[in-house]
Amino acid sequence: MKKVPFVTKQQLDEIVKDYPTPFHLYDEKGIRENARRVNKAFSWNKGFREYFAVKATPNPFILKILQEEGCGTDCSSLTELMMSDVCGFKGHDIMFSSNDTPAEDFKLASKLGAIINLDDISHIEFLEQVTGAIPETICCRFNTGGEFKISTSIMDTPGEAKYGFTREQLTEGFKILKEKGVKTFGLHAFLASNTKTNEYYPALARILFKTAVELKEETGADIKFINLSGGVGVPYHPDEEPNDIEAIGEGVRQAYEEILVSAGMDDVAIFTEMGRFMLAPYGHLITKAIHEKKIFKDYIGLDACACNLMRPAMYGAYHHITVAGKEDMPCDHKYDVTGSLCENNDKFAVDRMLPKIDIGDYIIIHDTGAHGFSMGYNYNGKLRSAEVLLKEDGSTQLIRRAETPADYFATFDFTGMFDKYTKQYK
Numbered sequence: 001m002k003k004v005p006f007v008t009k010q011q012l013d014e015i016v017k018d019y020p021t022p023f024h025l026y027d028e029k030g031i032r033e034n035a036r037r038v039n040k041a042f043s044w045n046k047g048f049r050e051y052f053a054v055k056a057t058p059n060p061f062i063l064k065i066l067q068e069e070g071c072g073t074d075c076s077s078l079t080e081l082m083m084s085d086v087c088g089f090k091g092h093d094i095m096f097s098s099n100d101t102p103a104e105d106f107k108l109a110s111k112l113g114a115i116i117n118l119d120d121i122s123h124i125e126f127l128e129q130v131t132g133a134i135p136e137t138i139c140c141r142f143n144t145g146g147e148f149k150i151s152t153s154i155m156d157t158p159g160e161a162k163y164g165f166t167r168e169q170l171t172e173g174f175k176i177l178k179e180k181g182v183k184t185f186g187l188h189a190f191l192a193s194n195t196k197t198n199e200y201y202p203a204l205a206r207i208l209f210k211t212a213v214e215l216k217e218e219t220g221a222d223i224k225f226i227n228l229s230g231g232v233g234v235p236y237h238p239d240e241e242p243n244d245i246e247a248i249g250e251g252v253r254q255a256y257e258e259i260l261v262s263a264g265m266d267d268v269a270i271f272t273e274m275g276r277f278m279l280a281p282y283g284h285l286i287t288k289a290i291h292e293k294k295i296f297k298d299y300i301g302l303d304a305c306a307c308n309l310m311r312p313a314m315y316g317a318y319h320h321i322t323v324a325g326k327e328d329m330p331c332d333h334k335y336d337v338t339g340s341l342c343e344n345n346d347k348f349a350v351d352r353m354l355p356k357i358d359i360g361d362y363i364i365i366h367d368t369g370a371h372g373f374s375m376g377y378n379y380n381g382k383l384r385s386a387e388v389l390l391k392e393d394g395s396t397q398l399i400r401r402a403e404t405p406a407d408y409f410a411t412f413d414f415t416g417m418f419d420k421y422t423k424q425y426k
């Protein structure tokens with residue numbers, strides 16, 4: 001499918017007058033419409049709720065938009081819990097799905113009354129020790145082990161993943177939790193990431209539904225929700241088929257009818273914890289071409305780097321690139337599109353066919369709305385960019401300012417040492 005940016009060159013010419021490149025731009029309209037499609041696809045389930053995975057796009061303004069669309073938050077750390085709290089997510093609006101969890105994170109999750117999703121059987125005792133009690137509602141994460149297959153194709157290898165309880169540990173864990181006073185149980189699993197098939201959630205749901213029926217029989221646990229977690233992918237490449245969330249919702253509904261309703265468990269809520277599917281397509285990294293270099297290959301140097309978007313460097317991930325205003329020009333130039341890090345993997349694209357790029361052209365990097373800004377870092381002393389919201393009425397709002405050198409130097413304990421460089425930013 002042809003990839004079209006959600007901003008035009010004309011709009012960008014205006015936006016860059018207020019916000020210098022590089023910055024992440026988010027499309028409020030796209031975010032809201034997609035969230036509504038998700039809710040509609042699962043509207044057959046009375047208790048359905050999407051808990052947005054905060055780690056994908058940890059910005060309070062984005063969380064507020066999703067809150068207005070009925071979403072909760074899925075947190076993995078102390079600061080994500082703090083952000084959810086400050087944004088007005090209360091109690092069971094918050095899912096806490098973390099692993100290798102520090103004590104202080106459990107303490108805050110417990111204080112906020114979040115639904116805690118335990119990653120390991122040993123965390124039952126740990127949680128009780130650090131918080132003084134096991135909450136009445138709890139969730140456990142299941143690792144099916146081995147390979148996870150859909151039809152004949154291997155989607156992922158949970159047996160190699162550090163997450164979750166084994167099947168035997170679930171039975172034991174549920175029994176222990178029941179003895180400790182848990183009244184309401186949930187079951188969670190995350191078996192494959194960035195999936196490109198409508199079969200993923202339904203296949204995962206079948207596994208979790210069957211397991212829930214078994215666990216109820218074995219332990220008498222009252223299982224009230226099944227958390228399908230994240231993993232629903234987006235088409236980063238124009239050749240990829242987009243997932244159809246309506247078909248995914250329908251696939252889960254069929255599994256629900258067949259397995260849960262038949263077993264008399266017709267009051268189980270479905271939860272999801274999507275990050276990528278909720279946000280990735282509705283973010284662009286807006287950058288500018290600042291250098292062209294011709295040696296053994298032709299390089300276009302941008303004012304953004306892997307610190308602004310790590311996925312290409314880290315996973316060799318494809319992110320589509322549009323040269324603003326040259327959407328309809330022939331892609332007859334082959335470029336490596338780079339950032340300025342002293343790392344040769346700092347390339348947004350390798351051997352990419354693009355229209356002829358001129359210095360000063362605005363370069364739009366697609367699908368950066370999730371796991372984009374949030375995976376940013378400060379290597380080479382690079383500063384994090386701004387985040388800008390393109391609102392439904394076409395106006396823009398700065399939803400996070402860019403870092404300044406004062407931010408970068410703020411954690412050194414030599415007060416005043418950098419004043420000569422940082423005063424102007426205070």
Ligand SMILES: *Cc1c(COP(=O)(O)O)cnc(C)c1O
Pocket residue numbers: 053055056074076097098190193194229230231232273274275276277370
């Ligand atoms: C990362 C993560 C998610 C979100 O995953 P996406 O692929 O962005 O949908 C959800 N739940 C947990 C526990 C995660 O670690």
